[in-house]
Amino acid sequence: MEIDFSTIKVIGFDADDTLWVNETYFRDAEEHFATLLEDYETKNKIDQELFKMEIKNLGLYGYGIKGFVLSMIESALELSNNEVSQATLLELLNLGKNMIDHPVEILDGVKEVLKGLNGKYRLIVLTKGDLLDQERKLEKSGLSVYFHHVEVLSDKKEKNYQDLLDHLEIPVNEFLMIGNSLKSDVLPLVNIGAKAVHIPFHTTWQHEEVEEPKEKNGYITVGKLTDVLDFL
Incomplete structure (x- = not known):
């Protein structure tokens, strides 16, 4: 018409x-997240759980990198039964900072x-x-x-x-x-x-x-x- x-x-x-460009960086971060958590679950399961966490938290954090990082941290704790290392959590925080600082x-x-x-x-x-x-x-x-x-x-x-x-x-x-x-x-x-x-x-x-x-x-x-x- x-x-x-x-x-x-x-x-x-x-x-x-x-x-x-925006979404490409989120996909890259998700790949990195799955690699960091590969000792606890399969990549497919990690991807699914992270997405569910993001949707659950949308009402609290809204859209954007900060909410995404908080959802990654919460997912990491859940997927690892709270055994994920402090070094990994720090890497997730730095991953978010790098996304924010990325050139436009x-x-x-x-x-x-x-x-x-x-x-x-x-x-x-x-x-x-x-x-x-x-x-x-x-x-x-x-x-x-x-x-x-x-x-x-x-x-x-x-x-x-x-x-x-x-x-x-x-x-x-x-x-x-x-x-x-x-x-x-x-x-x-x-x-x-x-x-x-x-x-x-x-x-x-x-x-x-x-x-x-x-x-x-x-x-x-x-x-x-x-x-x-x-x-x-």
Whole structure:
């Protein structure tokens, strides 16, 4: 179905895995975690238990590296029956610090797209995760000059988006969201009447995986970010 983007005045960008690489580092950390705990369980079991711990703790810690590290530590204690060494726990803490300190790797085409859209539309960042970490990444990226507003949400559900659009006085028919997650960046927006562009990233967190609707209503999927310049 062809979508009319002529009413769009404000464009929201997801940050992680839309503007810069993020999930790849979590997958690398999970591999390291499994190696550290290999004396206690199989890799498959370790992966499963860590994921379950992350989901259990989402309501307490929210999204982001800090909550991930706390979940790794708690999982390590459970998987080892509290026998994991202090050295391993310290290594998990350092693993999280290294993730936070990792250089920001901007994805291909991001600067080209932001330069192309800047001035034509009001651009904002809508992301979830740890506030301090996301602010740090945005500053390191050098992309903040392109955005009128940055919002770090506790979650990305219909109500989160609707409340924010109301607060920023953005009519829903004038808003377009661009992101890599169907679950978080696309479907909630089309459900409230906005439009969205889905740009899949090669790695997706298990929690973000959803089945694609049989009919695409209100959004399109493109292969790369620069494709949006063909219709915006």
